[in-house]
Amino acid sequence: METAVTSTSKRIWAYAKSLPPGTPIVPAELEQFGSRSAVDQALSRLARSGELLRPARGVYVRPKKSRFGSVPPRAETLVLRLAKKRGEIVASHGAAAANALGLTTQVPVRPVFLTSGKSKRLKLGLQEVELRHAPGWLLSLPEEPAGRALRALAWMSPEQAEAAAAMIAQTLQEGQRQKLRKVMPRLPPRVAQKVSKAIRGG
Secondary structure, eight states, rough: OOOHHHHHHHHHHHHHTOOOOOEEOOOGGGGGSHHHHHHHHHHHHHHHTTEEEETTTTEEOEEEEEEEEEEEEHHHHHHHHHHHHHHEEEOOOOOHHHHHTTTSOOOOOSSSESSOOOOOOEEETTEEEEEEEGGGGGGTTTTTTHHHHHHHHHOOHHHHHHHHHHHHHOOOOOOHHHHHHHGGGOOOOHHHHHHHHHHTTO
């Protein structure tokens, strides 16, 4: 005879398979499949069997399947989808932003993202991903080149930022400069000074 947990597991697994790989699943969205106790037990069972990954407490995700086994989702994919689900803002870390802009070859040892939510760490297979709480000004323009420039300059030392500001000034389009000008009043003086040089061209 099928138990409540077994039935709930089947329904949750069917639901998980209907979602794109890398889509985070949280218990609160599974209430229609059984009691909270049955849902929690079912999720634990699916995680133990490897059908779902458990990147953090209360967060589950279906991995991709390949001939080499289960493949965790890309860190950025999971982080962005989890942030959208929770109504949070996430943005690239300053080091990653500087690297993407060609300002440095340095990258964090592990993927780091800035978030408006709580700091936490996610586990994706052997990879650890860090979500680091950041002030609102540092999360400005999260998906814009201007935002990446802001975070890169904020992360850099004053000496590094001098050369970086000149490089940014050569590549940043005027529309992006305008967006930086609008967020300037929110920035700490030390960061505003760096950004100002990028807007002016050095």
